[in-house]
Amino acid sequence: xxxxxxxxxxxxxxxxxxxxxxxxxxxxxxxxxxxxxxxxxxxxxxxxxxxxxxxxxxxxxxxxxxxxxxxxxxxxxxxxxxxxxxxxxxxxxxxxxxxxxxxxxxxxxxxxxxx
Numbered sequence: 001x002x003x004x005x006x007x008x009x010x011x012x013x014x015x016x017x018x019x020x021x022x023x024x025x026x027x028x029x030x031x032x033x034x035x036x037x038x039x040x041x042x043x044x045x046x047x048x049x050x051x052x053x054x055x056x057x058x059x060x061x062x063x064x065x066x067x068x069x070x071x072x073x074x075x076x077x078x079x080x081x082x083x084x085x086x087x088x089x090x091x092x093x094x095x096x097x098x099x100x101x102x103x104x105x106x107x108x109x110x111x112x113x114x115x
Contacts, residue, residue, distance in 0.1 A: 002026040002104045004096050009109030016086050016113075022079040022096030022106055029077040033099045036070060036081045038092035038111075045095070049081060053100075063089070086113045 008020040020036070033053050039045040049070035050059040058070050069082040079096050093108040 002098075004098060004104055004106035006094060006096055006106045006109035009094060009111045011112045011114060012086055013115055014087060014113055017082070017084045018086065018111060020081040020083065020094055020096075020109060020111075022081075024077045024079070024098060027098060027100075027104070029072075029098075030074040031100050034070075034072055034079045035097040035099065036068075036079070037095045037097060038090075039095070039108075040089075040092040043092075048094070051079070083111070086111075088113050 003025045005023045006020060008018060010018060012018055031053055035050045036048040037045050038048050046061065048061050048064055049068055051070045051072055055072050060068060067085045071080045083090065091111060091113045093110050095108045096106045098104045
């Protein structure tokens with residue numbers, strides 16, 4: 001059974017940092033393209049960052065480029081999102097998604113940016 005479990009969310013002040021993790025099990029992690037999405041209250045889910053299966057290619061939403069960094073550790077089957085210089089508008093539920101022959105989603109971790 002495939003599982004993606006996000007962690008690392010929480011309450012942070014503007015300008016602060018968080019590191020999200022997504023631990024995968026039940027799949028050959030190294031074969032999967034991995035993504036971070038987020039969904040703010042009342043808004044549609046949006047792609048935040050993408051990393052290819054080899055880890056050599058990454059893409060970011062314009063709103064987070066230069067502040068967020070996506071990475072992966074295939075030996076640990078874990079995806080990361082380092083989030084720096086957080087803003088109020090980064091408040092959302094953050095989800096990881098694995099894509100290959102099939103697509104899998106985690107249940108999310110909540111990030112709240114508030115003073």
